Amino acid sequence: MGNNSKAKYYPAALILYLNYFIHGVGCSILGQSVIKEALATSWGVEVMSITAISAALGLGRLIALPFAGPLSDKLGRRISVVIGGCSYAIYVIGLALAFNAGTNGGYQIAYICAIIGGIANSFLDTGIYPAVAEIISDAPGIATMGIKFFIAISQMLLPFFLGMTVATNAAGLVSYNRLFYICGIGYIILVVLIFILPLPDSDAAAAEKKEGLIASLKKTHFSIESIAMILIGFTCTGTFQLWLNCAQNYAKTNVGWEDPSIMQTFYSTGTILALIVTSILTRKIKDVRFIVVYPIICLCTLILVLMAPSQGMMKFAAFAIGWAGAGGLLQIATSVCNMLFPKIKGTVTALVMIASSLCNYTILTAAAAMTPSGVMVMNIVLTAIGVVLGIFVNLRYTKMVEANS
Incomplete structure (x- = not known):
């Protein structure tokens, strides 16, 4: 298969990488002291207890890991990425809704949304890692390095994103909900694009034997x-x-x-x-x-x-x-x-x-x-x-x- 036949997949590769650009914000957002303080104030909890919500991301990954891989192999990368993207949108938009809920169960809503975010992460990993390696098959190592690269770039820009999206809500609380909503809408757009663009699904057939x-x-x-x-x-x-x-x-x-x-x-x-x-x-x-x-x-x-x-x-x-x-x-x-x-x-x-x-x-x-x-x-x-x-x-x-x- 020559490079020319692969060229039609490059737009899809870019969309796949952009999933990780937003994920870079999503996975490190709860570690930012300003976000932790804003959420802790809204929910009336200790700042360090926000770390338990970051932990729920790990719990979500644990739940999904055993079946996310086989599912990606059987149903194809596209389905995996779509499940991941939709779940991720629920997680980030859920964080905004949890912030608004305040002491009326906001912390619990965020915990559940973080579990969904962890599940999303597993589906994105099992869908996107093999997909970019199939598209950039001449250099699969560079293909997967690209994923880390997109995450790191967005994490590097995160303090600037925080500065741009900070706001004060009606109750006078510091809020970063704009950033959460932007990330959520971003994921929904990427899901729609992944439905439209061509993807190589060479492993779907071979998966029966796995x-x-x-x-x-x-x-x-x-x-x-x-x-x-x-x-x-x-x-x-x-x-x-x-x-x-x-x-x-x-x-x-x-x-x-x-x-x-x-x-x-x-x-x-x-x-x-x-x-x-x-x-x-x-x-x-x-x-x-x-x-x-x-x-x-x-x-x-x-x-x-x-x-x-x-x-x-x-x-x-x-x-x-x-x-x-x-x-x-x-x-x-x-x-x-x-x-x-x-x-x-x-x-x-x-x-x-x-x-x-x-x-x-x-x-x-x-x-x-x-x-x-x-x-x-x-x-x-x-x-x-x-x-x-x-x-x-x-x-x-x-x-x-x-x-x-």
Whole structure:
């Protein structure tokens, strides 16, 4: 199949990437201190308890992950993306309605909407990752890097979006509902476009032969190394999720920084640069080395933040965690799994993602009841466990490659 025949799919590829541009806002919006305060004021709850709503996104992902993949393979990418886009619109518009509901169940509405947002995320992932890899089949690695890139760009612009959409409602409360509505309408437009544009659905036919997660689990023999890799999916997610959702609160309480939302821009800049630099470095250095080096960078950064908090340190740390924590570490862990366990690629990838979502749910739910300093200590412990796991996998790596070759 030549490039010319692929050209008709490029508009669809752009629409698929734009889904992730809005998702970049949707997945980090609840971590912004200004949003957390606006919502907490409206609902009459503690600011840190908004973190539990971010955790509900992880719960939604957990619910959908086992069947979102097989569904995407059987019914096609388009259906998956449409389900994802519609569910995402419900999540962001639901947040606006929850804000308006105030103390009359607003918090509960937002929690349910966040679960739907997590389900949306799973469907978008299982629909869009394979679809862009099929469209840009000459460079599937670059195709999936593009997804992270669109997320990071929108996260980098998020503080400016917040500034543009802030308003005061009739009751005198600070509201970001405009941003929620814009994102929701954006998703509805993208869903309509995905219905119209042509998409390659080459896998739909081949999917009949694929077996489900449970069926392949029964046949799989798990080594200590594969379990360590799955646990790394848990620890590396914890590192950047705790930072994304709680670091701005830490900057407010421990540094006395009035509006630390610019930290988001430093974080995203780190992520974008890491995507470019890491993709160049992985040609020279084995992927498996990064799962030790990057967590060590994160660990040292978090310890520095705990020992000597300042505005400058928070900006530096946001950049460093954006680079080493969010700049593709989870993707690298997944690709290492695929190399080490070639016979059970899909199963291990699914388990790493399930570990990642499980972390998102459990760790953020725990963080919701803690002080910002307590969260920072928990992040240090979690990241340190990740470093130990990374060292273990690296020491065993050569033997594992020989065993699987």
